Amino acid sequence: MNDSVRHSLLPILVACIFYTASSALADSWETTICAADTAEKVNNLETAEKLYAAALKQAESFGEGDPRLFMSIRGMADLYTRRGNLDKAQSLYLRYLTLADHYAPQNRSDRLDIIIHIASISRSKGRMLEAIAYYRKALALAKQELGENSEQVAMLNAFIGYCCYFSRQYNEGIAAVKETLRIHQMRQPDSLQLANDLAQLAGLYGDVHDYAQAEALGKQAMAIRKRLLKPGDVLIVRSIEGLAINKANQHKNDEAIALFNEGFHMAERAFGKDSSDMSVYMMQLAGAYQDKGDYNKAIPLYEKSLTIQKKVLKPGGDNSVRAASGLADCYQKSGNPGKARQVCQDYLKWVANAKVSDEALSKIKNILDKCH
Numbered sequence: 177m178n179d180s181v182r183h184s185l186l187p188i189l190v191a192c193i194f195y196t197a198s199s200a201l202a203d204s205w206e207t208t209i210c211a212a213d214t215a216e217k218v219n220n221l222e223t224a225e226k227l228y229a230a231a232l233k234q235a236e237s238f239g240e241g242d243p244r245l246f247m248s249i250r251g252m253a254d255l256y257t258r259r260g261n262l263d264k265a266q267s268l269y270l271r272y273l274t275l276a277d278h279y280a281p282q283n284r285s286d287r288l289d290i291i292i293h294i295a296s297i298s299r300s301k302g303r304m305l306e307a308i309a310y311y312r313k314a315l316a317l318a319k320q321e322l323g324e325n326s327e328q329v330a331m332l333n334a335f336i337g338y339c340c341y342f343s344r345q346y347n348e349g350i351a352a353v354k355e356t357l358r359i360h361q362m363r364q365p366d367s368l369q370l371a372n373d374l375a376q377l378a379g380l381y382g383d384v385h386d387y388a389q390a391e392a393l394g395k396q397a398m399a400i401r402k403r404l405l406k407p408g409d410v411l412i413v414r415s416i417e418g419l420a421i422n423k424a425n426q427h428k429n430d431e432a433i434a435l436f437n438e439g440f441h442m443a444e445r446a447f448g449k450d451s452s453d454m455s456v457y458m459m460q461l462a463g464a465y466q467d468k469g470d471y472n473k474a475i476p477l478y479e480k481s482l483t484i485q486k487k488v489l490k491p492g493g494d495n496s497v498r499a500a501s502g503l504a505d506c507y508q509k510s511g512n513p514g515k516a517r518q519v520c521q522d523y524l525k526w527v528a529n530a531k532v533s534d535e536a537l538s539k540i541k542n543i544l545d546k547c548h
Contacts, residue, residue: 478503491530
């Protein structure tokens with residue numbers, strides 16, 4: 177073969193070698209991604225993670241706009257989410273979103289799903305303001321794609337309301353949940369979903385001290401739940417509890433106590449006698465007795481609540497601080513400072529190696545200082 181022929185065939189040879197290599201890589205990627213998916217389906221998550229990582233590494237060579245890279249990133253991110261590795265999952269979802277915005281802006285439904293994943297991770301990690309920003313971004317996209325009255329729009333507003341509650345943006349939360357309620361009044365009238373919306377909105381109105389509105393909404397929620405559920409269902413108990421809390425927040429202690437006692441045995445059956453939920457229920461009833469000045473009835477409820485919390489919860493939670501400080505205060509005001517001091521000392525010993533807020537510790541130590 178002379179040089180001129182060799183030179184003319186060289187580009188063809190290079191192309192053939194490149195095609196063969198690319199084809200082999202593509203086949204390898206397809207085999208790997210399918211194996212990862214299969215491993216995940218049979219709950220072999222450790223193997224699935226290794227295979228998704230290998231598929232992602234292969235897909236990087238296809239270029240940033242290649243669908244195989246998108247699929248690899250998404251598979252890896254979803255698996256991280258499933259395994260609880262949320263920071264890594266969110267990082268990959270954010271990368272996916274950046275690439276999608278640049279290379280596939282027309283694929284809005286996929287971007288909507290990714291944004292919701294990002295928001296949900298922020299919410300689960302307690303980054304509520306960050307979550308709200310992503311949920312609002314998803315909400316705008318959902319309205320464009322699915323319509324103002326879609327179930328997705330209702331769901332996103334409910335999540336915004338939830339995050340607003342925990343970030344103390346109560347008025348913004350009320351506005352969001354009102355939208356959820358409006359949509360469900362059209363789509364799911366007289367449903368449990370509607371009752372849940374009413375209960376969520378009632379809680380938010382209570383937080384802005386609009387107790388009349390909170391009570392009206394709470395009663396609507398309970399009426400629907402009583403029609404649709406069996407007596408003693410956990411959601412009926414939650415409705416009674418919500419109405420009782422609303423009364424307690426107004427210092428209408430006799431009415432609050434009556435409601436808490438009405439639901440007490442139902443709560444024991446619904447929550448479990450030694451559950452964390454039951455400990456909170458007892459603590460709230462104790463608080464109403466304490467506010468009324470009936471310390472003899474408050475003390476055993478606080479003691480039982482705190483005993484349960486020490487068994488089933490990690491040290492230092494907000495509810496345990498509330499139960500311990502309430503119990504100590506009741507002992508102090510009923511003329512038993514020694515008992516009050518012992519409660520505080522026992523609590524501080526329990527949380528010695530736990531992460532407890534300065535505010536919580538200060539509350540306990542202030543009571544301890546008064547116990548002479």
